[in-house]
Amino acid sequence: MSDSTPSPSAVSAPTPEEPASAASADEEDEAPPRRPGRAWRIGLVSVLAVVLVLVLGVGALGLWLRHSLGSRIETIDDPFSAISTRAPQQPVSADRKPATNILLLGSDSRISAGDPSQWEAGAQRTDAIMIVQVSGDRQEVSVVSIPRDTWVEVPGYGQAKINAAYSYGGPSLAIQTVEQLTGVHIDHFVIADFESFEALTDEIGGVVINLKTPQTLAGTQFPAGAQRLNGAQALAYTRERKSLPGGDFDRINRQQSWMRAIVSQVLHGGILTDPTKLYGFLSAVVRTMAVDEGFTIDEMQSLAIDLRGLRSRNINFLTIPTAGTGTSDDGQSIVVRDETADTPFYQALAADTVQEYLEAHPDAVPRLPGTAN
Template sequence: MRQRQRTDETDRGILPPDGSTPEPGGTGSEEPDGPGSTKPARRRTRRTRLVLLTALTLLGLGLALVLGSSWWAYEHYTGRVDRIPGAFPTNVPESARPQESAGGQTYLLVGIDRRSDLPTTGADAGGAVQWKPGAQRSDTMMLVHIPQDRDNAYVVSLPRDSWVPVPGHGSAKLNAAFSWGGPPLLIDTVQRLTKVKVDHLAVIDWSGFKKLTDAVGGVDITIPTTTPRRNGGRQWTAGTHHMDGEEALDYVRERHGLPRGDLDRTQRQQEFLKRVLDKTLSSGNLANPLKAKKLLDTVTATVSVDDRLTDSALRDLMWDMRGVRTRHMVFMNAPVAGFDTIDRQSVVVLDRGAMQPLWEAMRNDTMDVYTAKYPVDRLGDTAR
């Protein structure tokens, strides 16, 4: 009878299932909710735990959405970057091949008028892309060295009028190599000149870069001295100018009336590139989803890379260099001995002796040591 009574009390919630006597404040307790009661405190504790658990759950879901969106953006946009087939030279004699770099990677950055100048189809039966002589034009060539730690970058401009040996064509201006044989001949020429291995090729479409400039709201460029404008236009007056894409492109293509001709033009190109990168990487642009999408759409329509640079390698590069800004970069010109006229052409004469330590530092991934030891023609020192 006593056992049945305890069972009835358990079923009604008066006693716990094990039949033990309830603790004060527990199930079945008749403790009032008065001043000495522990019920309100316990209820507040339960509510606090519930709120914290809900907040952590929402935070976790939000983080998952952000990471998922970021990964989708990486996957989506790296996959949209155009690849250039057959960009590297073949059948290069072993004696002319560059040695492997000790660390880091070196990119050859080329600026062209229109990306449509680059063939994406039309390979012959052997798989080689047919580069049509004269179809491609470039007035911008830069070697961009990214150290192994990927904490900064070194940008070295090669003047387009540099008088150099072009394989199979004798000596000519550097930009003639691109015109005659596209990226393969240009890469072969640069590698034989510098003995630096070009790991990857990146091509900038200047017409697309003009759109990118407009997409970031224009750029501020400071002109140290008043200089003429191309095609007989009005002068570029000294001072800071806010330029849209069309004005900036006109500015960087000017070389007549500049004290150092092609050298000053390469520094203008570097300045333009730096300012656009500054605006593109600014938190205001990247933090706004709509602006970021527009910028990324424009960037992927502006830049092409060689087909050896995979999507995963491109994503790794972007991730590793996510904190690098233009203040971490060093911009400079290749050492120049002077100017000359050869075959009735105005040319730039490179300083072969002064170049050797530079290319050696690039091969050995010691550009920081080089820039600390040698005077370099840095961006901003003599730009006009």
């Protein structure tokens, strides 16, 4: 297992194949600022989403190891069967598989999803909501964040913040609400908790983040430049807001820089070729999530094999276009939709043409600098 307290000394810059490790746009993203709260968790859960489709069940794992890991994944009874109206599936063509769309939620209470008997209406909300799309040609992955306070129509409940859907009706209503909003057919559902993410960062030997200024993180002073941070230091880096010139605007860049650094470390840090490191890392991952019963270890393996040539530069970290913040009629602070901007993006997502859309409209969707264009 890798050292859980990496040295704080500066490290060498990564190769062009590893843009995630040290290339961070901490304070210069064009995305609109987000409201304070638990938004740092969006970055953490995005990492899980990417790791899930890239790593879990890769062909090199033996049957015993796959069974051992698969048996620890908490499963959710079919959340799709209770949905009466679904977004249409993408048509299948002879030369291209359909995209795979995974709805990923982050919550403090994963057991409320994995064990429906412990779920109580109104007791749980989701701090992170995102769609992870694996393109049909398996050349791109898009991680699309939906701000939790986005004001939408929740089927059967009227206008509400989108994170209320899970609170009102669990996984099924969350899926239905996202499908109704975006028109994107959801194939799988994952809900994750966050307690293990500090340990997860330590499990891979820390992550390399490019610090634009000298700063103190979790009691350790760092100079500017590419630094290897352990879990506690990386968490402190992403949680900071008050000292940053752009507040939440800057903090979102830090969150996304951390998630991209983890992906790069997994892909390029020797984890996939070291059985001990791989087993430790995957064991930490499976402790954090519950999945729909149809998202089997075999399907995860199939996705992982299809994506074995993927590089971190081919992963888009995006946020839906919004019109900023506002106030609802009943006095809630909300994120306001920008339908002029988000509707064509949703159409591209549903049609599996995100890459083409981003190329034609490079400024239409907030995204982390340095991801695929």
